[in-house]
Amino acid sequence: MKDEKYTPLPRRPIGLDREELKKRTVTAPDGQTFEVDPIRDYYCQDAPKAHQRSYIKIVEDFFNWCRAESLWILGYGTGCGAIEMRPLMTPRFDAYRYGIQWRPTPRQANLLMISGYLSVKTLKRAIRSYEQMQNPKYVVGLGSCTINGGMYWDSYNTIKKLDEYLPVDLYIAGCMPRPEALLAGFEDLKKIIKAGGGEGANKYAENFEWYKANQKSVIKDWDMPDYNW
Amino acid sequence: MSFEWIQIPYALLTLLIVFVYGVFMTTIIRKMGARAGGRYGIRLYQTFVDLAKNYALRSHISHGIMFYLGPVFRLTGGVGLILFVPTIYGSVMHQNFAFAGDLVLALYFVFFGTLGMALGAGESGHPYSAVGITRGLSQMTAAELPFVLAVFAVSLQYQTLSITEIVAAQQGGFLSWTLFTNPIAVVAAMIGFLGTMMRSPFDVFLAPQEIPIGPPTEFHSAYLALMQTNRILFPIAKIVIYMNLFFGGATNWPVFFLKVFLIYLVSALVGVVFPRFRVEQSIRFFLIWGLPLGILSILIV
Numbered sequence: 237m238k239d240e241k242y243t244p245l246p247r248r249p250i251g252l253d254r255e256e257l258k259k260r261t262v263t264a265p266d267g268q269t270f271e272v273d274p275i276r277d278y279y280c281q282d283a284p285k286a287h288q289r290s291y292i293k294i295v296e297d298f299f300n301w302c303r304a305e306s307l308w309i310l311g312y313g314t315g316c317g318a319i320e321m322r323p324l325m326t327p328r329f330d331a332y333r334y335g336i337q338w339r340p341t342p343r344q345a346n347l348l349m350i351s352g353y354l355s356v357k358t359l360k361r362a363i364r365s366y367e368q369m370q371n372p373k374y375v376v377g378l379g380s381c382t383i384n385g386g387m388y389w390d391s392y393n394t395i396k397k398l399d400e401y402l403p404v405d406l407y408i409a410g411c412m413p414r415p416e417a418l419l420a421g422f423e424d425l426k427k428i429i430k431a432g433g434g435e436g437a438n439k440y441a442e443n444f445e446w447y448k449a450n451q452k453s454v455i456k457d458w459d460m461p462d463y464n465w
Numbered sequence: 466m467s468f469e470w471i472q473i474p475y476a477l478l479t480l481l482i483v484f485v486y487g488v489f490m491t492t493i494i495r496k497m498g499a500r501a502g503g504r505y506g507i508r509l510y511q512t513f514v515d516l517a518k519n520y521a522l523r524s525h526i527s528h529g530i531m532f533y534l535g536p537v538f539r540l541t542g543g544v545g546l547i548l549f550v551p552t553i554y555g556s557v558m559h560q561n562f563a564f565a566g567d568l569v570l571a572l573y574f575v576f577f578g579t580l581g582m583a584l585g586a587g588e589s590g591h592p593y594s595a596v597g598i599t600r601g602l603s604q605m606t607a608a609e610l611p612f613v614l615a616v617f618a619v620s621l622q623y624q625t626l627s628i629t630e631i632v633a634a635q636q637g638g639f640l641s642w643t644l645f646t647n648p649i650a651v652v653a654a655m656i657g658f659l660g661t662m663m664r665s666p667f668d669v670f671l672a673p674q675e676i677p678i679g680p681p682t683e684f685h686s687a688y689l690a691l692m693q694t695n696r697i698l699f700p701i702a703k704i705v706i707y708m709n710l711f712f713g714g715a716t717n718w719p720v721f722f723l724k725v726f727l728i729y730l731v732s733a734l735v736g737v738v739f740p741r742f743r744v745e746q747s748i749r750f751f752l753i754w755g756l757p758l759g760i761l762s763i764l765i766v
């Protein structure tokens with residue numbers, strides 16, 4: 237070897253500067269060439285809109301009743317609290333009889349359970365999942381970690397107040413809350429929705445800048461468009 | 466076939482009855498699945514609420530024209546199947562638009578929805594959709610084979626392509642049902658039936674319990690609701706064909722309800738008892754057990 241001097245590897249670019257997110261020209265197998273701009277082409281660029289309620293009150297009330305009685309949870313666990321959600325599907329607690337079901341894709345779910353502490357890395361995924369869900373959608377924070385940081389209060393890598401990053405409808409306190417507490421929490425959430433209070437998605441759309449600023453202040457490695465749906 | 470305008474409201478009435486019945490039957494079958502697992506299961510009106518909620522969601526995202534048309538095609542398959550097959554034999558009201566060659570049309574409709582769905586899900590661009598579609602189509606094709614062969618056997622046996630005439634030939638005691646006059650065809654068809662009902666052990670392309678849920682991954686709100694409506698109508702429509710071809714048809718609604726429920730129960734029972742096949746296993750199953758039976762039934766006729 238001619239040059240024995242050690243040269244450190246160049247630092248990998250992070251965030252939107254990453255190689256795979258750059259605009260590039262691709263040659264297809266059939267010889268065509270075209271430009272790909274991953275951030276623009278693979279996502280929709282529009283900011284979220286606040287959606288109107290229906291104008292007739294009784295219709296909206298009926299819809300709210302339906303939404304409350306058919307809560308589809310996105311089966312996505314972030315922290316230790318997730319382990320208390322699983323028993324809800326089993327014969328012992330059986331949440332299905334309260335109209336609560338699990339969906340495997342954010343497109344079809346309308347309740348996002350943040351089950352415990354959120355590391356910054358997971359927060360990014362939680363935001364993406366939340367934004368892919370359809371309006372109206374609800375967020376429930378599980379455990380004291382989502383309320384004020386809980387026992388991860390002085391951790392270097394977890395967020396403290398979930399409310400600053402996503403519009404939370406309901407917190408279920410405890411470390412960790414038992415499945416009974418979850419069931420009680422779902423019943424409370426139903427009451428909120430039936431009373432017309434489940435407008436988190438509109439709140440998110442109206443205060444979009446504030447939420448984004450908060451999110452970007454903790455997520456340093458921001459490698460997605462501002463709103464992904 | 467003579468056409469009269471009054472047939473249209475009659476057919477819509479049939480559709481409505483089948484829909485309401487289908488909602489409750491689907492719910493009860495799901496409840497039975499839950500009971501088999503030791504759970505109490507969903508509430509009786511849950512399916513209605515889910516449907517209403519999905520229709521009522523405020524935002525939709527489209528991935529292109531075929532994405533719209535996929536669920537629409539699928540629903541067309543289910544509704545068309547019901548409209549062109551005589552639901553109640555001998556009833557003017559619920560004869561629908563049955564005509565001389567309706568068996569061929571019915572076979573076409575059975576596959577039509579799946580193809581529409583394949584195009585729609587393909588356009589959504591989600592990799593799980595593509596995987597689900599590939600698995601689903603190959604499995605469906607293998608499962609259709611014994612069914613189609615059995616249908617040929619039956620239509621050869623009765624020398625007609627009209628479902629009404631096939632039903633007519635089976636009247637007069639249950640010993641004249643195809644089930645007893647041509648049992649091999651019925652067994653072959655029932656094997657195909659299990660394969661197309663999207664239930665365990667043949668539901669790997671949907672895999673409803675795992676993370677990827679196959680073709681409908683990207684479908685949401687009203688699109689999903691259309692597909693749910695079809696999930697309610699389509700199995701019944703298919704069962705109506707089976708009932709007409711193999712189990713003597715139905716002459717009034719109570720008999721119809723009972724027979725449809727029992728035939729559905731076959732697939733539900735098998736689904737509760739057996740774990741899931743992988744795609745290549747299920748295709749092998751259909752080719753080894755279904756196909757020879759189908760050919761045999763034609764040879765015997």
Ligand code: SF4
Nearest residue numbers: 352353379380381412
């Ligand atoms: S609240 Fe307790 S149980 Fe829940 S995530 Fe935090 S530390 Fe874990």
